[in-house]
Amino acid sequence: MGHFKNMDYKKKKKYNRDRSKQCGRREFLKGTAKAAAIGSTAMVFGCGNGLFGSKDKFALQWKEYFKKNYRLMTQEEKDETVQRLELLAKVKRDADIQMSSKEPIEGVLFGYAFNVTRCEGFMECVAACVKENNLDRKAHTQYIRIFEMEPGEMTPESGNGQYFHEVPVENHFYMGVQCFHCQNAPCVRACPTKATWIEPDGIVVVDYDWCIGCRYCMAACPYYGRRFNWNEPHVPLREMTKKQHYLGNRMRTRGQMEKCTFCVQRSRQGRLPACVEACPTGARVFGNLLDPKSEIRFVLKHKKVFRLKEALGTDPKFWYFID
Amino acid sequence: MMKKSSGKGLISFLQDSVLWNLSGGIGYQLYLCLLAATMMLGGYAYLVQFKVGLTATNMNDIVSWGFYISNFTFLVGVAAAAVMLILPSYIFKDKDLHKVVIIGEVVAVGALVMCMMFVLVDLGGPLNAWHLLPGIGILNWPSSLLSWDIIVLNGYLALNLFVPAYIVYSHYNDREPNEKFYRPFVFLSIFWAFAIHLITAFLYEGLPARPFWNNPLMGPRFLASAFAAGPALITVVLYIIHTTTTFKITTQTFNKLRLIIVVSAIINLIMLFSEVFKEFYTPTHHSLAAEYLFFGLKGHDSLVPWIWTAISMNILATLTLAFNPGRNNPKVLFPACILLFVGIWIEKGIGLIVPGLVPSPLGEVVDYAPSWVEICITLGILAFGIFIVTMLIRPALIIEQQFEAEK
Numbered sequence: 001m002g003h004f005k006n007m008d009y010k011k012k013k014k015y016n017r018d019r020s021k022q023c024g025r026r027e028f029l030k031g032t033a034k035a036a037a038i039g040s041t042a043m044v045f046g047c048g049n050g051l052f053g054s055k056d057k058f059a060l061q062w063k064e065y066f067k068k069n070y071r072l073m074t075q076e077e078k079d080e081t082v083q084r085l086e087l088l089a090k091v092k093r094d095a096d097i098q099m100s101s102k103e104p105i106e107g108v109l110f111g112y113a114f115n116v117t118r119c120e121g122f123m124e125c126v127a128a129c130v131k132e133n134n135l136d137r138k139a140h141t142q143y144i145r146i147f148e149m150e151p152g153e154m155t156p157e158s159g160n161g162q163y164f165h166e167v168p169v170e171n172h173f174y175m176g177v178q179c180f181h182c183q184n185a186p187c188v189r190a191c192p193t194k195a196t197w198i199e200p201d202g203i204v205v206v207d208y209d210w211c212i213g214c215r216y217c218m219a220a221c222p223y224y225g226r227r228f229n230w231n232e233p234h235v236p237l238r239e240m241t242k243k244q245h246y247l248g249n250r251m252r253t254r255g256q257m258e259k260c261t262f263c264v265q266r267s268r269q270g271r272l273p274a275c276v277e278a279c280p281t282g283a284r285v286f287g288n289l290l291d292p293k294s295e296i297r298f299v300l301k302h303k304k305v306f307r308l309k310e311a312l313g314t315d316p317k318f319w320y321f322i323d
Numbered sequence: 324m325m326k327k328s329s330g331k332g333l334i335s336f337l338q339d340s341v342l343w344n345l346s347g348g349i350g351y352q353l354y355l356c357l358l359a360a361t362m363m364l365g366g367y368a369y370l371v372q373f374k375v376g377l378t379a380t381n382m383n384d385i386v387s388w389g390f391y392i393s394n395f396t397f398l399v400g401v402a403a404a405a406v407m408l409i410l411p412s413y414i415f416k417d418k419d420l421h422k423v424v425i426i427g428e429v430v431a432v433g434a435l436v437m438c439m440m441f442v443l444v445d446l447g448g449p450l451n452a453w454h455l456l457p458g459i460g461i462l463n464w465p466s467s468l469l470s471w472d473i474i475v476l477n478g479y480l481a482l483n484l485f486v487p488a489y490i491v492y493s494h495y496n497d498r499e500p501n502e503k504f505y506r507p508f509v510f511l512s513i514f515w516a517f518a519i520h521l522i523t524a525f526l527y528e529g530l531p532a533r534p535f536w537n538n539p540l541m542g543p544r545f546l547a548s549a550f551a552a553g554p555a556l557i558t559v560v561l562y563i564i565h566t567t568t569t570f571k572i573t574t575q576t577f578n579k580l581r582l583i584i585v586v587s588a589i590i591n592l593i594m595l596f597s598e599v600f601k602e603f604y605t606p607t608h609h610s611l612a613a614e615y616l617f618f619g620l621k622g623h624d625s626l627v628p629w630i631w632t633a634i635s636m637n638i639l640a641t642l643t644l645a646f647n648p649g650r651n652n653p654k655v656l657f658p659a660c661i662l663l664f665v666g667i668w669i670e671k672g673i674g675l676i677v678p679g680l681v682p683s684p685l686g687e688v689v690d691y692a693p694s695w696v697e698i699c700i701t702l703g704i705l706a707f708g709i710f711i712v713t714m715l716i717r718p719a720l721i722i723e724q725q726f727e728a729e730k
Contacts, residue, residue, distance in 0.1 A: 213448040214442075215447070
């Protein structure tokens with residue numbers, strides 16, 4: 001099972017090789033800048049990890065262990081846990097992360113549309129998602145799956161989610177699936193600890209630290225939208241996305257559920273999710289469903305759209321359309 | 324036979340119980356050692372799993388529940404089946420079954436303890452299990468069926484511990500237990516037994532994402548198979564007690580149990596037939612899971628030998644128990660009950676859980692077989708359950724026999 005994820009990812013890596021060669025020097029310069037930054041924080045802390053004793057680290061972890069469900073925290077408590085997590089990232093991995101607990105913006109309900117005609121199966125979106133959301137490189141977790149479809153079919157169930165060849169293949173089309181952020185989400189109903197819920201801006205999120213890892217939500221999801229950390233996830237420090245959100249791309253640990261969050265760390269700052277930004281064919285549309293002038297509203301109004309497994313009444317906020 | 328000490332009261336009761344449990348012949352000591360060794364093996368395997376995470380199992384994002392949840396589901400049935408002894412013995416005052424009802428209750432306790440352990444070892448974050456406790460954590464009740472299940476399983480465990488413990492403790496102190504006091508709890512436990520099994524079935528039945536589970540027959544079929552497998556296990560336990568201790572079980576008791584098993588097993592088979600008919604007379608997309616289970620799909624057929632073995636065992640055992648060729652001879656009943664028990668274990672365990680998850684919602688088909696860690700942990704938990712049952716039954720039977728003798 002981890003196998004096909006592996007293959008997708010490898011293919012992707014090959015695709016990217018040329019690009020990474022080009023920016024080799026820039027990476028190097030960035031690295032030096034980073035080293036300087038780490039040096040200065042070390043001075044602030046005293047002298048790196050030396051003075052920040054194991055006792056303090058234990059105290060931080062202790063407080064983290066007994067913290068509340070994110071939804072029950074006051075803003076003060078949210079700030080505290082975010083600070084603790086930043087500090088712990090520094091102490092444990094020497095990572096300088098900036099974590100946000102930004103609340104949803106009022107009057108925003110996020111929606112997503114996928115242009116089946118345009119997607120050519122390059123999987124730029126998958127790679128961008130893996131990078132942006134700090135997905136486990138060891139198990140090759142990916143939130144997005146792309147299915148290669150034969151004409152005459154319109155459900156990924158009949159498509160091929162494990163293709164390993166040059167794309168696009170003639171007379172085939174491509175369908176991307178990820179968490180559909182159902183407005184009537186079966187996973188939210190299933191969770192025994194209320195560790196997953198729908199935010200006011202429509203994003204279905206997981207409080208990773210509150211999740212007990214029972215995987216009932218996974219059984220309840222009709223779209224294969226959720227991923228479990230079977231092993232301790234690993235992301236190389238230099239590849240880590242440092243701008244993080246508590247409900248988004250912060251580092252998970254083993255035994256926790258995770259999923260697509262419409263890149264909450266980006267979308268709540270008014271930016272597009274990484275997959276939308278990365279798509280070279282413009283097949284992905286994202287925006288505010290409550291804004292009549294948004295692109296997503298244009299698509300819903302002027303294109304013929306459909307959703308997967310409508311019969312289940314899950315009301316996904318993810319539409320497919322054909323040009 | 325072991326005598327109880329002259330003392331009375333709780334401390335002496337506990338002391339005597341421990342003493343009786345530790346003393347026994349060489350065979351008994353070996354049996355305890357074997358159980359201890361298996362439990363330690365399970366403990367070691369769990370340490371491995373705890374350290375590396377659930378990657379030590381063969382579960383994955385498609386087969387996200389495996390051997391642990393399969394065993395959990397089956398054992399809920401075994402626990403619920405105690406009601407098949409409680410109902411006739413406490414309510415209809417059946418003398419034959421009343422003599423062995425305590426054994427049924429103890430088997431239920433053992434099964435429930437195993438259920439909880441299977442759920443606990445299946446958790447990705449066992450250290451976060453306190454998040455479930457109302458008060459310090461959040462229990463998503465009534466929305467999540469899993470929260471219902473936690474409540475009913477713990478409640479049933481409490482009931483099945485409390486009533487027999489009260490009766491045995493009264494007998495230990497040479498008094499008749501106050502029936503008016505414990506009768507309401509017995510009534511409650513009868514309803515509760517149906518609840519634990521129905522709610523565990525609803526856990527799966529309530530998921531439209533999984534057509535194989537999203538089937539209204541699930542609940543009733545769970546009950547029927549449980550009322551066959553549970554009493555079958557109780558018959559096996561009774562036979563072991565009958566042959567290894569001075570506590571003798573009458574042929575009438577075995578016969579009554581046999582009738583309960585036969586009726587339930589036949590209903591179970593009828594429902595199985597109904598399900599198979601629905602899936603294969605007009606196969607739809609939703610029948611793919613059944614096809615995967617019974618015949619294999621896209622070259623993946625790891626469950627096929629298991630399910631056909633299970634069905635053959637079920638039919639053979641049901642016929643044997645129905646036609647009763649040994650005239651209630653335990654030597655015939657015993658293997659038939661084991662056959663039925665194992666058949667239902669496969670069918671209601673791995674044969675129920677894995678096809679619910681395969682093919683995945685996106686149509687992907689994979690195979691699943693438990694890893695050595697899963698097998699060792701499972702063996703460890705089963706050994707622990709058997710240990711619990713032994714530790715509870717021995718003192719209970721000694722006290723009951725002495726109370727009968729003194730009467």
